Amino acid sequence: MFLEATIALLALVTAIFLQPWRLLASQRPLVHESHGKPSALWTPLLAALVVLPWAWALPTLHHMPLQLQWSGACLVLLTLGWPLAVPVLLAVGLIAGLVSPGLGWADALGLAVWQGVVPATLALLLGWLMRRLITTRAFTGARIFVYVLGRGFLGTALCIFLAGTLSQSAGHMLPGVGEQLSLVARWLMAWGDAVITGMLCAVFVAFKPEWLATWSDDLYLPKP
Template sequence: MLLEATLAVLALLLALAARPWRMLASQRPLAHQAHGAPAALWTPLLATLAILPWAWALPTLHHMPLQLQWSGACLVLLMLGWPLAVPTLLAVGALACLFSPSLGWPEALGLAVWSGIAPATLALLLGALVRRLMGDHRLGGARVFVYVLGRGFIGTALCMFAAGSLAQWTGHVLPGVGDGLSLVARWLMAWGDAFVTGMLSAVFVAFKPQWLATWSDDLYLPRPRP
């Protein structure tokens, strides 16, 4: 628990140093924004706090031989950005603990770190790498697919599997799964997160780009040079 508490406090201090509330201060909750207006992040933030705690608490609310854990952290990172995603994911872990009588605070902290902060941080680093590798102007409109497939789909699978492997290395095992199959189970669960994140990121790019703090028209939809 000491490791998880240290990582959570460190991530929270770094996130608060970036003053993430500035992204929300000038916006009203659930306000309908015109196209091109500042990102309406209140909607994805409140949706995350309303839905994700139940998804995290669900495996402990029902006694199942194989408890599959859905994270959603990479999607939260794409929607809110890392500084705002960190306190949000910690709040999700706290709410999940309140919703589930069998989920203790140490387990909720481990869930918030290894299913929330860790994959979100890895997704942040992957996003920086993707942006650095996108310097080739010949990509043109294909940059949209780089965002959806690279960051939303394949990137989510890799980040979730890496975070799950780190969690297993620190002693967080999957209930009902043997040690020999744990990595296989984490790999399969990572693709479940990847399908949901990739699908929703594609929908948001097409219809609600203002819900994606990591999306930029200038970066992913560059204008052709004259």
């Protein structure tokens, strides 16, 4: 529990230092938007606080041979940005501990860290690498696919699996599953997370780009 508490505290302090509430004060203008509107990020923020706690608490609410887990952290990262995603994901872990009688506070903290903060941080680092890639002269592909497929789909699978592997190394095993089979299960569950995140990411890019704090028209839809 000490490791999880340290990670959560460091991430929260760093996020607060970056003043995430500024994203909620006013909408960051995109090419097709006007200035001064209330932030559209309130919608994905409230959706995360309502939906994710139940998804995280589901394995303890229903006894299953394999505790299927859905993180949603990469989607929260893409919609809210890392400084705002960290306190939201920690709050999701807290709410999950409240709604599930079978989920102790230590387990809730572990969920908030290994299913929330860690994959969101990995997704942040992956996004930074992808932005560096597409801004080089050697890159000639369609940038929008780098965002939707790279960050939304393939990147989510990779980050969720790496976070699950790190949590297993820290002693968080899937109940009733051997060590090697746990890695296989985490890999398969990571792809389920990736399909949902990639699908919603594509929908948001097409219809609600203002719900994606990490999206930029200038970066991913450059003028010819």
